[in-house]
Amino acid sequence: MSTAAHESAPFGAVFAEKFSMSRWDGESFEEPHLEPVGPLPIHPAAHVLHYSSSVFEGLKAHRGTGGDLRLFRLDRHIERMQQSARLLCLPAPDAELLEKMIISVVLDARDAIPEPPGSLYLRPTLIGTEANVGAAAAPSKQALLYVLGSPVGDYFSGGIRPLKVVVEEHRPRSTPTFGMAKTGANYAAALGLIMEAKHTHAADQVLFAPGGDVQETGAANFILLDDDRVLTKPLDPSFLPGVTRDSVLVIARDLGYEVVEADFTIDEMLRFVERGEAALSGTAAVLAGVGTILHDGQEHRVGSGEVGPNTLRLRAALTALQTGSVPDIHGWIRTI
Ligand SMILES: Cc1ncc(COP(=O)(O)O)c(C=O)c1O
Structure with a gap:
């Protein structure tokens, strides 16, 4: 993927090659792994598709002036993801797990991170995947956590404008x-x-x-x-x-x-x-x-x-x- 693709596409519509994912089986999250970004196999009765059991985060990794990769306020975003998960009755992932997943995506995408003012926008996402349309008043017993990366430029088209x-x-x-x-x-x-x-x-x-x-x-x-x-x-x-x-x-x-x-x-x-x-x-x-x-x-x-x-x-x-x-x-x- 070229680093320039994000410049001609709308914010968030170009993705890093790989994303990190971990399934939750009702008890624990599995060891996360990286996969090529592509369609997810999801049951048509999945909880999220009917009862909106989904939470997400948005944070950025910037390329530093010294060539380093810099995640901005990672701990705050992880805490807010955990808080959102609790509010939606989804399993709150441990900070270490989420941190590991985010960092693995940044490292894998390191060559695709644009120079400032561009950055790699990261989108941790957690969805309820239990196949059960009868679970309107029950939390999903299965879930999927994943982290997508997206090389981005300006959010509002036209750059800095009122x-x-x-x-x-x-x-x-x-x-x-x-x-x-x-x-x-x-x-x-x-x-x-x-x-x-x-x-x-x-x-x-x-x-x-x-x-x-x-x-x-x-x-x-x-x-x-x-x-x-x-x-x-x-x-x-x-x-x-x-x-x-x-x-x-x-x-x-x-x-x-x-x-x-x-x-x-x-x-x-x-x-x-x-x-x-x-x-x-x-x-x-x-x-x-x-x-x-x-x-x-x-x-x-x-x-x-x-x-x-x-x-x-x-x-x-x-x-x-x-x-x-x-x-x-x-x-x-x-x-x-
Ligand atoms: C509704 C809403 N309010 C506020 C914010 C700002 O939050 P943050 O500064 O953590 O990105 C966002 C996300 O960017 C949002 O979607």
């Missing part, structure tokens, strides 16, 4: 307790609204703010920022505890910003962005600036309408850490 988000204040993305799970059902539930926003308003994403509580977008967390402050919603089970969100808050503190984790309303957000900036944070999106917020049929320009200087500054500080052009003072990098 995004347009549509505020959705009536319908939630997930539920008050399941938002914290990285499970396919949440994305399926939000998809109709996102498609509506794309078709009707040429929007890039939907910003979910049920009952006026600004939470997150369909695939990234949401932050407000200006020259002095970074403001975002405090963690609660209604939305995904982003690893990028956490990293940006730590980096912002390091750079002298005041970090405020507090709930805010749509009106407060719209007042803030008259002068301030707004950004989406996520492994795939990194830190993507918002240029326009559409609410109640009205377009609100965010600051100058371009990606703001503080967004670019924090994004650059994060990617510098990921690729090793500054020291890893927080111990976030697993070098392999």
